[in-house]
Amino acid sequence: MLTKDNKRVVIKIGSSSLTSLHGEISRRKLEKLVDEVVRLKDDGHEVLLVSSGAVAAGYRKLGCLERPTELPEKQAAASIGQGLLMESYSDLFLSHGYMGSQILITRGDFSDENRYNNARNTINVLLERGIIPIVNENDTITVDRLRFGDNDTLSAKVAALVDADQLIILSDIDGLYDDDPRKNEDAQLLEQVREITPEIEAAAGDPGSSVGTGGMKSKIDAFKIAMASGISSFLGKAGVDDIVYDAVYHNAKGTYFESNSEQENLDQKKQWIAFNSGPEGDVTIDARAKESIVEMKKSLLPMNVHNVEGSFEKGAVVRIHDLEGEEIGLGVVNYSSKEMKDMIGLTEPELESYEKAAIERKDFVCHLEVALPVGV
């Protein structure tokens, strides 16, 4: 059981921070990370690692001279590298008296609400029993269009899943700068970020190394997810002495992202709708319905459904648009697409058989209330 001084911390470490220049896993870098995790565990914190490095650790053993770009080769490399990575983590944690466990996740595991809840229950058991779950994307079997693709957003989704207190992302740079430091040598480190502004988004560039995949853009998406879920985050440079340990105690150099306390944090159900569900259709509503659902926080009634596109069942998540086509949010439908198409244009007496709202307000996430990263 956590005391009030102990935190549940999710730490994400990228490929470039775990491997040597030749792309092999660097035992020294792993040892350094493990030592810090062990200190946090000794202090009573719960720690979950999201570790990249499977492809980077495996591609040379597959016989490739450079990190492969074709999906089947990347997947084959991950199949070799993931095992090596876990072996090293397990040995190192065991030598300190701690147990690591492997969790491989695909996007499909999170878009299905039952599997999402199941993952939470499993990880909670591990954390509560003192184990250190080590999460990576299940690279070997995931087809391209169903991939998270980068572990930055995966780490934020995992942090939200387990209701973490802090997300620490380690990279090859010592924090977020107000401009891409590779292009602007006068770029300044931002020590505290309370809101991801359009300027911050514009300043975030692609990956800095040949082994990384996410770049600063995917890290910004990750911090948005964490902020909307009420989780504080930190971005700092992997390998700096005590960086992880100090970040937990707010003593490390880097960028701290604090969630906006005035903004309502998404509950678990809304987090799933917003970040994981994968919308299956589109519903258009008129101006009065928009005012009612967005400003008056009412449910969407069957009489306000203007148009329906796609094929979905009751319980699916859909995008909701206004008459101008602007997406205003995401919501869970109480009817199938066929039933919703049938209700369009019916009079009030004819709609009486539809007793439930089309979308309950509690199952609606409004883009005005939470700035959602697009398409993650």
Ligand SMILES: Nc1ncnc2c1ncn2[C@@H]1O[C@H](COP(=O)(O)OP(=O)(O)O)[C@@H](O)[C@H]1O
């Ligand atoms: N605004 C920015 N602030 C900091 N780094 C940035 C920014 N824009 C682009 N970058 C680049 O993003 C890189 C970090 O992303 P990435 O290479 O994916 O790291 P990792 O492999 O650690 O996940 C940095 O090395 C830096 O060159």
Ligand SMILES: N[C@@H](CCC(=O)OP(=O)(O)O)C(=O)O
């Ligand atoms: N899942 C992949 C890593 C994907 C990824 O996001 O890598 P990185 O940009 O280094 O954090 C792997 O283990 O190789």
